[in-house]
Amino acid sequence: MNEEDILEMELKAILDASYDNIVITDGQGKVLRASPNCLSIYGKVAEELIGKNVDELERKGIFSPSVTRRVLAEKKEVQVMQHTLTGRSVMATALPVFDHEGNMIRVISFSHDLTELRQLKEDYEELRAKMEYYESEIQELRDKEQILEGITFKSKEMHNIWQLVQRVAISDATVVFLGESGVGKNVFAKAIHEKSDRRKEAFIEVNCGAIPETLFESEMFGYERGAFTGANKEGKPGLIELSNHGTLFLDEVGELPLGLQAKLLKVIQEKKITRIGGTQPKNINFRIIVSTNRDLWEMVQKGQFREDLYYRLNVVPITIPPLRERKDDLLQLCHFYLEKFNEKYKTDKVFHQATVNAMLDYQWPGNVRELENLVERLVITTEGRVIYPNALPFYAHAAAALPDLEPEGEGWEEEGGSLQQALEQVEIRWLKRAARQYKTTYEMAEYLGISQSSVVRKLKKYGINS
Incomplete structure (x- = not known):
């Protein structure tokens, strides 16, 4: 070869x-x-x-x-x-x-x-699409979970607070919620308990301002049989004892009497309690969360709150902003409670846009609690399907406080103005007010209840610089 x-x-x-x-x-x-x-x-x-x-x-x-x-x-x-x-x-x-x-x-x-490599890539892309879908489903479930807990928000600030709540929940650190009454401090406290390892145990909530000072010690620490006249013959465990292995939430802790503050501090430090009339201390394993609408440090300076207790409680402070400072959350909460009470009372009520605008303008001194109660009242008492602004208890006061939003009345006749001119003046006032309060024409449109293109056209028509 x-x-x-x-x-x-x-x-x-x-x-x-x-x-x-x-x-x-x-x-x-x-x-x-x-x-x-x-x-x-x-x-x-x-x-x-x-x-x-x-x-x-x-x-x-x-x-x-x-x-x-x-x-x-x-x-x-x-x-x-x-x-x-x-x-x-x-x-x-x-x-x-x-x-x-x-x-x-x-x-x-x-x-x-x-071809096989391309198929693998296509399979990968399909898998990634499914993962993104499942992630969105999981996020939706998380959102629903938040709603079930009574928590719903849209603002970035509240989102950051919620992230912090979830981080501290897995620890046993003491948390103090700060903020005005009605902002939902107790709801967040319950959320921490539900997301912690103690969720299967008791969540004991104590309103420190609702229990008379003379009864507070017996309610908190309990008492043994025969401790005092008129007491339960078998004795009674206190609220701290009932929170064993669970969470003790002291709402409005700033109302706690000075004398009891020292006893509470000792319990927190030693994790032991002794019932009134008893001699044997009991070991108690509990997590403590507190809330207040008062400035605890200012109270310390005035001698109204113990400094050592303040530092013991102020481990993770979380401030919940008032409702008037988070308009995005206010709008979402309005519709959340409307849907909730529509379902509860088998109704189909809706807010008129002017009603929503009036609610956005209101200051809400009672915060989320006031909003929830108001929406429930409106759903129950409004006759028609649409809830108009005159149904709001603060509508008359708001109208009186904002005379620039009203037509000039008889003055227009005296000046010889027409109805069209009067309407244009009212429209100008509304546009100027929206331009003062909002940064974009999209936000102005949502506030005024008209389209964004209409806002742009009207601003140009009246020569209003937004």
């Missing part, structure tokens, strides 16, 4: 064994050799390709595009992505072969089937 036969056998073995498809052409693009796996990749057996020119094969869509044709034109290595008749994606790389005189005598191309 001569050397030429050996080289022929070696070349055939390479073509047969190669995972990649190999096509060899001459210097004019005529196919000289091709791997047997042409059928699976290009849909044609090798014999159908041999003798054909790559230009012809490209026109038939077999090589699309032809990497060999590109090499013949550019006289350098070329790499392209091909799409074959069999629906496969192929990465084709072709190399020119030159003789000693620089003439291109061969073009050798290697085609690697990337």
Whole structure:
């Protein structure tokens, strides 16, 4: 066997064994050799390709595009992505072969089937889409969970507070909630308990301002049998004892009498209590959360609150802002409570936009509690389906406080003005008021209950600089 036969056998073995498809052409693009796996990749057996020119094969869509044709034109290595008749994606790389005189005598191309890789990528993209969908579903469930807990918000500030609440919930750190009455401090305290390892145990809520001072000690610490006249004959566990392994929430802790503050401090430090009339202390394992609408540090300065107790309680202070400072949450809460009480009372009430605007203007001294009570009252007492602003208890007061929003009345007749002129003046006042309160025409549109394009048109009409 001569050397030429050996080289022929070696070349055939390479073509047969190669995972990649190999096509060899001459210097004019005529196919000289091709791997047997042409059928699976290009849909044609090798014999159908041999003798054909790559230009012809490209026109038939077999090589699309032809990497060999590109090499013949550019006289350098070329790499392209091909799409074959069999629906496969192929990465084709072709190399020119030159003789000693620089003439291109061969073009050798290697085609690697990337169909499986493309399928993996598509599967990955589909999986990622499903993950994003599931994440959105999980977030929706979390939002529903927040609503079930009585917590719903939209503002970034409240979102940050909620994130902090969830972080501290997994610890046993003492938390003090600060803020005005009615902002929902007790709701957040309950949320911490529900998200902690103590959630299966008791959550004992104590309003420090609601229990008379003479009864406070017996209610908090309990008493043994026969401790005093008129007491339960069997004795009674106190609220601190009932919170064992759970959470003790002291609402309005600033109302706690000074004498009891020292006893509470001792219990927090030692985690032991002794019932009134008893002699044996009991170990108590509880987490304490407190809230107040007062400035505890100012009370410390005035001698109304113990400094050592202040530092013991002020481990993680969380301030809940009043409702009037978070308009985004106010709007969301309005609709949340409306939906809640519509469902409770089997009604289908809706707010008129002017009603929503009036509620956004109101200062809400009673905060979320006042809003919840008001929406329930409106749902119960409003006769028609639509809740108009005159149903609001503060509407008359608000109208009196904002005379610039009202027409000039009889003065227009005296000045000879028409109804249209009067309406335009009222419209101007509303637009100016919205321009003062909001930064964008979109916010103004939501406030006024009209489209954003209408706001832009009217501002231009009246020459109001927003």
